[in-house]
Amino acid sequence: MTCQGLILTVVFVMLCRAEADTVIQKKVVEVGGNVTLSCLLMGSYDILQVTWQKTNTRENLATYSVSKGVTVAETYRGRLNFTRLSLNDTAITLWRVGIQDDGCYKCLFNTFPTGAIPQDTCFTVYEQLRGSLHYIISEGNLTATCSANAWPRPVISWIVPKAQSEKTEEVVTHPNGTLSVISKLYVNRSTSLAGQLLICRVRHMEKDRDYSVKVEDGWWFSVPWLLATAALLIVFVVLVLTVVCWRRRRKKQSESKAS
Structure with a gap:
């Protein structure tokens, strides 16, 4: 082995040893x-x-x-x-x-x-995860909003009872570099969700955290049923009035014949 080759070998061994020592x-x-x-x-x-x-x-x-x-x-x-x-x-x-x-x-x-x-x-x-979940009802449709602020970027998923739904997502960057992920869930015919549990699952730093809310059985969910009930009530009132008017008319007719 030449002198140059020996030097290169020594240097290579020393570098490998250095990598092993770190x-x-x-x-x-x-x-x-x-x-x-x-x-x-x-x-x-x-x-x-x-x-x-x-x-x-x-x-x-x-x-x-x-x-x-x-x-x-x-x-x-x-x-x-x-x-x-x-x-x-x-x-x-x-x-x-x-x-x-x-x-x-x-x-x-x-x-x-x-x-x-x-x-x-x-x-x-x-940045520690801060999240929230809420929903609103408008014209019989439900809109749920799940917000998660953190760093690294949190990932949002939904666990929803079977229902026709759509999702949108928005990411906001704050001056300090942290991120807010805002996911919205749109559900049609929200009456099917009454009493059900909506879950927003946020994954951050390889851990999952669930935010949940129960969809309440409030009168705002019953707008279609209220309309149907009101219509039936009107029909019932009309029928009652019709019967009352008919009975009064029959009574007058009977009194006229008796006289």
């Missing part, structure tokens, strides 16, 4: 909270500097070296700092995290003579 972390933090990210490089290396980057942008967030100390990018000053100063065991803390901070971060251990040894650590930013 551990990928995954964390979850609520919007507005704090999170600490750490990297640990095991083994013996001559580390000159540690650099933290946002993986998707490749921008340097902070660096640390014994000779130059700590440097934090201007856009992160007051919101990020090193909380563990060690070249092989490094940690940074982000305060007041927002949706834009969600993702993966890379710490680069700049070593000699191996070069940069990367390690990834990720965290997910979430």
Whole structure:
């Protein structure tokens, strides 16, 4: 084996060992909270500097070296700092995290003579789920509205008794990056739902939460029946009046013949 080949082999083995020595972390933090990210490089290396980057942008967030100390990018000053100063065991803390901070971060251990040894650590930013469900009745039709505000985006599904229905969905993005998903369910002939349970199921962070409401047996559901009842009542009144008038007429006729 040539000298060049030997050097390449040694470098390859060291890089493979470095990858084996790193551990990928995954964390979850609520919007507005704090999170600490750490990297640990095991083994013996001559580390000159540690650099933290946002993986998707490749921008340097902070660096640390014994000779130059700590440097934090201007856009992160007051919101990020090193909380563990060690070249092989490094940690940074982000305060007041927002949706834009969600993702993966890379710490680069700049070593000699191996070069940069990367390690990834990720965290997910979430906003707690807030949901609601209500319905209204108009002209015998039911409109149910289910709203879910959260991050990551919540997914809405409906569990409805057998009925003819249609659905629409709208997504609203708020200034802080959170999302509101508004799903509407339109049901015709709502009388068939009287006493039934409507369920809006929201899936968020791999968990399901149900919001339910019972469709009440109120007079507003009986508008078609009220019309039918009113019509029957009118017919009955007309019949009664007809009978009364007929009896009075017969009575007058009988009195006329008697006289």
